[in-house]
Amino acid sequence: MTQERKKQMKIVLQMVSGYGGEFRSWRLPEAKADAYTDMDLYVEMAQLAEKGKIHALFMADTPALTNHLETESPMHSMDPLIAMTAVARATKRIGLVGTFSTTFNEAYNLARHLKTLDVISHGRVGWNAVTTSTSAAAANFGQHLASRQERYGRAHEFIEAVQGLWRSWGEGVYLHDKETGQFADMGQIRPIHYQGTYIQTSGPLPIPPSEQGQPPIFQAGPSPDGIHLAGRFASGVYANPFTIEEAKAYRQMLRAEAEKNGRQADEINVFTGFMFTIADSKEEALARRRQLLEFDQDELAQRLAYLGAMVGLNFQGIDPYQPLPQSWLQLARANPGDPRSPRALEVLKEGYSPIDTLAHGVINYHPVVVGTATDVADFLQEWFEAGASDGFSIVPDLAHDGIKAFVEQVVPLLQDRGLFHQDYEGQTLREHLDLPYQYGRQE
Amino acid sequence: MTQERKKQMKIVLQMVSGYGGEFRSWRLPEAKADAYTDMDLYVEMAQLAEKGKIHALFMADTPALTNHLETESPMHSMDPLIAMTAVARATKRIGLVGTFSTTFNEAYNLARHLKTLDVISHGRVGWNAVTTSTSAAAANFGQHLASRQERYGRAHEFIEAVQGLWRSWGEGVYLHDKETGQFADMGQIRPIHYQGTYIQTSGPLPIPPSEQGQPPIFQAGPSPDGIHLAGRFASGVYANPFTIEEAKAYRQMLRAEAEKNGRQADEINVFTGFMFTIADSKEEALARRRQLLEFDQDELAQRLAYLGAMVGLNFQGIDPYQPLPQSWLQLARANPGDPRSPRALEVLKEGYSPIDTLAHGVINYHPVVVGTATDVADFLQEWFEAGASDGFSIVPDLAHDGIKAFVEQVVPLLQDRGLFHQDYEGQTLREHLDLPYQYGRQE
Numbered sequence: 001m002t003q004e005r006k007k008q009m010k011i012v013l014q015m016v017s018g019y020g021g022e023f024r025s026w027r028l029p030e031a032k033a034d035a036y037t038d039m040d041l042y043v044e045m046a047q048l049a050e051k052g053k054i055h056a057l058f059m060a061d062t063p064a065l066t067n068h069l070e071t072e073s074p075m076h077s078m079d080p081l082i083a084m085t086a087v088a089r090a091t092k093r094i095g096l097v098g099t100f101s102t103t104f105n106e107a108y109n110l111a112r113h114l115k116t117l118d119v120i121s122h123g124r125v126g127w128n129a130v131t132t133s134t135s136a137a138a139a140n141f142g143q144h145l146a147s148r149q150e151r152y153g154r155a156h157e158f159i160e161a162v163q164g165l166w167r168s169w170g171e172g173v174y175l176h177d178k179e180t181g182q183f184a185d186m187g188q189i190r191p192i193h194y195q196g197t198y199i200q201t202s203g204p205l206p207i208p209p210s211e212q213g214q215p216p217i218f219q220a221g222p223s224p225d226g227i228h229l230a231g232r233f234a235s236g237v238y239a240n241p242f243t244i245e246e247a248k249a250y251r252q253m254l255r256a257e258a259e260k261n262g263r264q265a266d267e268i269n270v271f272t273g274f275m276f277t278i279a280d281s282k283e284e285a286l287a288r289r290r291q292l293l294e295f296d297q298d299e300l301a302q303r304l305a306y307l308g309a310m311v312g313l314n315f316q317g318i319d320p321y322q323p324l325p326q327s328w329l330q331l332a333r334a335n336p337g338d339p340r341s342p343r344a345l346e347v348l349k350e351g352y353s354p355i356d357t358l359a360h361g362v363i364n365y366h367p368v369v370v371g372t373a374t375d376v377a378d379f380l381q382e383w384f385e386a387g388a389s390d391g392f393s394i395v396p397d398l399a400h401d402g403i404k405a406f407v408e409q410v411v412p413l414l415q416d417r418g419l420f421h422q423d424y425e426g427q428t429l430r431e432h433l434d435l436p437y438q439y440g441r442q443e
Numbered sequence: 444m445t446q447e448r449k450k451q452m453k454i455v456l457q458m459v460s461g462y463g464g465e466f467r468s469w470r471l472p473e474a475k476a477d478a479y480t481d482m483d484l485y486v487e488m489a490q491l492a493e494k495g496k497i498h499a500l501f502m503a504d505t506p507a508l509t510n511h512l513e514t515e516s517p518m519h520s521m522d523p524l525i526a527m528t529a530v531a532r533a534t535k536r537i538g539l540v541g542t543f544s545t546t547f548n549e550a551y552n553l554a555r556h557l558k559t560l561d562v563i564s565h566g567r568v569g570w571n572a573v574t575t576s577t578s579a580a581a582a583n584f585g586q587h588l589a590s591r592q593e594r595y596g597r598a599h600e601f602i603e604a605v606q607g608l609w610r611s612w613g614e615g616v617y618l619h620d621k622e623t624g625q626f627a628d629m630g631q632i633r634p635i636h637y638q639g640t641y642i643q644t645s646g647p648l649p650i651p652p653s654e655q656g657q658p659p660i661f662q663a664g665p666s667p668d669g670i671h672l673a674g675r676f677a678s679g680v681y682a683n684p685f686t687i688e689e690a691k692a693y694r695q696m697l698r699a700e701a702e703k704n705g706r707q708a709d710e711i712n713v714f715t716g717f718m719f720t721i722a723d724s725k726e727e728a729l730a731r732r733r734q735l736l737e738f739d740q741d742e743l744a745q746r747l748a749y750l751g752a753m754v755g756l757n758f759q760g761i762d763p764y765q766p767l768p769q770s771w772l773q774l775a776r777a778n779p780g781d782p783r784s785p786r787a788l789e790v791l792k793e794g795y796s797p798i799d800t801l802a803h804g805v806i807n808y809h810p811v812v813v814g815t816a817t818d819v820a821d822f823l824q825e826w827f828e829a830g831a832s833d834g835f836s837i838v839p840d841l842a843h844d845g846i847k848a849f850v851e852q853v854v855p856l857l858q859d860r861g862l863f864h865q866d867y868e869g870q871t872l873r874e875h876l877d878l879p880y881q882y883g884r885q886e
Contacts (some may be wrong), residue, residue: 015717026619033619037651039532039563049695065649069627078650084530086563089482105552108506109584116522120482122531140551142643176469176476181738184512206508207521208480230486295624309744378521 008421009384009414010391010433011047012058012097013403014237014269016075018042020402021275021395023072024295028288030401036074039086044235045403046087049094052407053421055432056095056126057087058238058393059273060220063104064136071296081113086120095429097126097218097236102158103151104141107194111165112325114215115207123212123428126236127162129229130220131155146152150198152225152412157196159217159233160441164192166203166214167440184208212428213439220249231257235435236269238393242339242367247272247388271431272389274380277397279407282371289359292397294386295341303358310334310341310363311348343367366395373409380410381419451864452827452857453502453834453876455540456492456846457716459518461485463845464718464807464838465516467738471731473844479517482529488846489530494539495850496864498875499538499569500530501714502838503663503679506547507579524556531564538872540569540661545864547575547584547595549635550637551644552735554608557658558650566871567654570605570677572672573663584599594642595668596625599640602660602676607635609657610883611647617784627651655871656882665693674700678878679712681836683783687811688717692832708816712876715832716809717823719846720840722791725814731814732802735840753777753784754791754804763797787808809838814850824862 001293010053012391018035026033030160033043046057059080077083080098088096096117100110118125130137131151138145144352148316151258152379170188177183192203218237219226230237237254241247255265281287293300308315311332313324329349333340344362352360361368369379425431430438462469462480469476474733478484489500502523504710510518525539532540539560541552574594575581581588589597613631635646659678662669673680673717680697684690690713700706722728736743749756754775756767767775772792774844777784787805795803812822829865839845857863868874873881 024624027621031621033621034617035617037562038618043532047745052572065632065647068629069632070629071624071626072627074649077483078562079555081524082528082556082563083561085525086532089486089529089532104549106547106549106584109548109552112522113525116525119480119521122527136645139645141549174477174480176479178476180476181467181470183514183516186511186513189508189512202582203509204580206512206517212583416525438541 009419010055012056012393013054014395015399017073017077019073020397020399022292022397025398026073027295028398031398032400042085043090045399048403050091052411058097061099062134062137064134064140076387093424093431095124099128099130101132102155107158107161107199111162115166118210118215123210123295124217126218126429127215128218129159134211151246154198157199159200161199162192163441164194165203165205168192171209171210171439175210195269209439212430213437216435227257231261239270239272244386244388269390271391271393274392275364275366275368275395276376277370278373285370286356298340304354310338311345323351323353376410377413449646452862453498455499455836456497457501457838458842460516462516463840463842464582465735465840468517468841470738471841474841486533488842490844493534495854499540501540504542505577505580507577511635522849536867538567538875542571545572545598546574550601550642551602554605558609561653561658565774568658569661569872570658571661572602598640600642601697604637604642604644606647606884607637608646609716611635613650614652614882640758652882655873656880659878670700674704682713682715687829687831712833714834714836717835718807718809718811718838719819720813721816728800728813747797750766753781756786766794768795819853819854
């Protein structure tokens with residue numbers, strides 16, 4: 001891990017269920033409305049991301065229906081494992097990071113899936129290991145949601161067991177030597193007999209190493225338990241801060257936790273979630289966001305009311321398409337209960353109407369840039385140079401044209417500024433992310 | 444299901460772990476020794492099978508290491524789900540039948556995997572639902588092997604739950620209508636609240652139907668419990684008889700069981716396992732099989748001893764490369780303890796040496812034809828016309844040249860004789876196998 005490498009940001013892409021981060025973007029003219037079931041399109045988008053040297057695809061997941069499909073597209077792909085496999089077969093360099101629950105999988109099955117995928121992608125797989133805290137998911141597995149303590153207890157064991165199974169086929173013992181007749185050295189393919197409180201598995205898992213040894217672990221979720229899990233295992237962390245200060249503090253905490261667990265701070269890459277709408281002008285970008293808002297008038301009314309509450313004002317009866325009068329803005333106060341409030345107030349004070357303020361994405365679940373490619377590049381540069389993040393998990397409003405805009409317009413700007421690599425540094429995800437080869441457990 | 448259709452045999456192909464059915468065939472000059480990890484090769488072989496109009500690939504599986512890799516290639520692919528996905532993306536018509544355990548999977552996860560794969564393959568997936576009776580597999584899941592009664596109790600519930608989840612997204616409600624803004628009709632996407640003794644799952648599984656509705660079920664395993672499971676659910680059965688009489692009786696039993704469960708007998712297709720070595724002459728084919736036997740002298744000695752026991756003779760000290768003297772053959776008796784014994788004795792009596800008798804595959808786990816393409820076609824025709832089987836699950840000794848030989852030499856013979864289709868009858872696996880569209884549970 002050289003200093004040189006550390007100076008450039010790493011970027012992973014979220015296509016969500018194939019549309020992007022805005023759950024009504026499927027209605028835009030640019031959208032392919034049945035993208036959810038269209039694997040050809042999914043693969044094409046991944047190929048475009050690879051052309052833009054995006055480090056990896058990142059797929060969130062919860063094994064349950066988690067939003068209302070009457071008007072919204074799904075929050076997750078039909079199946080991340082199958083999407084990753086399809087993309088792996090049609091790309092050469094881009095990494096593939098999938099979210100798989102430690103609560104709602106069997107360790108042996110998941111170890112097998114991910115190692116196989118790592119072998120056939122020639123070392124490009126990462127595993128975002130999450131405990132899953134959704135009751136609807138638990139119900140799909142005939143369970144009530146276990147306590148946080150139990151879920152994290154199981155998560156630690158689950159990762160240990162998976163990494164143990166990954167190592168149960170020794171390095172360098174896949175011989176397939178026609179002369180001697182030795183296919184493998186069975187002395188180095190051994191059961192692990194893992195006996196935890198939550199997980200027991202014998203092994204061996206009969207799969208040889210990939211080019212990167214085994215997939216790196218990612219983590220998401222800012223609880224103390226989550227940070228501890230990341231400190232022990234994670235090479236990448238998916239983070240959700242809304243401000244640079246929050247992001248810096250979180251990153252420092254993660255780096256300290258890695259060191260506390262006997263690892264190098266630089267072994268953890270923090271990827272901050274970030275959403276964008278790119279157009280030729282800011283006004284054009286805002287117009288697209290207004291359209292997304294207007295697709296659902298009921299929800300828009302709710303969002304306006306919430307925006308009012310964020311800045312201490314009652315928006316009942318106002319014309320939301322007009323900027324607020326100065327007298328109102330002087331009374332407005334950012335609500336400390338929502339970290340996004342200062343940004344909302346700032347936009348209102350810039351003279352944007354409540355609708356246009358919402359169109360800035362001020363109540364999205366990530367920071368949002370709505371504007372030109374330069375606006376997006378500027379944002380990423382500011383956060384990166386402030387030490388807020390090692391990289392970004394970018395989420396286009398609509399993937400079907402958003403990836404193209406990012407790859408063709410933002411990536412060259414970042415490259416010109418020396419902030420983003422000109423090409424993949426190697427063949428494997430570990431090489432892309434400047435992580436050491438790893439095979440088996442780290443401890 | 445027309446009579447016309449029923450007159451032709453259906454063929455599925457087993458590539459086993461990528462080499463074929465002989466676990467030392469990886470040492471043959473024609474073999475690619477690292478085929479186990481070579482997904483490109485696996486996909487190429489599937490494409491060749493599709494060129495030959497093979498109805499489907501069939502992948503057996505046990506989630507455990509089940510043979511000795513010191514000298515043998517593995518019994519199973521690294522991961523059938525990932526292999527099926529890779530093949531699905533690179534082919535258009537061939538079906539994909541994978542074996543997945545009802546004991547060592549979560550119903551929700553497997554329902555999701557298989558339905559997703561069915562959607563992206565446009566309706567080409569089948570599921571061979573097995574209970575798995577291997578202790579080593581149980582140990583990989585922290586379990587002791589459950590009783591047969593429990594395993595089959597769980598299997599019935601597991602299939603019911605999976606089919607319930609498959610139907611939990613209503614037909615025709617994936618609307619994605621940009622004009623009305625309705626993405627799906629949530630009134631028709633409903634939990635199933637399945638509450639069994641072994642399986643509980645709520646759903647819904649948020650995935651729309653494939654072109655065939657949902658994957659057909661396959662079954663394997665000749666116990667009364669297995670036959671009952673097939674009678675309730677199976678559209679295809681993988682069978683292991685050694686003689687035509689045995690096969691006919693088994694097929695009749697399955698057909699009767701389907702009717703007992705309120706289904707049409709023709710809804711069950713029996714696929715008999717069958718292995719082959721094809722060469723330009725029988726002697727050449729036998730030479731290849733001798734080479735396979737000679738790769739392991741210790742095992743060869745054991746096999747010779749077993750062959751002796753099968754025909755009531757002691758082979759200690761004989762020259763196994765010489766035919767047995769007439770005096771010995773007159774004393775020989777087929778051992779009733781092994782259904783393969785009459786065939787072994789028959790070959791010895793034809794004047795083949797013990798080695799060449801073994802080279803005929805008389806103690807393989809399926810009937811074997813070692814000879815020319817015509818010999819193979821004759822065998823399949825005899826069994827098919829005798830009513831022994833609706834089709835065959837063919838296993839080449841080495842897939843790397845065996846599929847080519849079958850597709851290029853045997854398939855045209857079968858087609859010329861009117862025994863095998865000239866092209867796929869439709870787009871989906873159900874169409875290929877003459878099965879009705881199905882969505883949800885049959886009962």
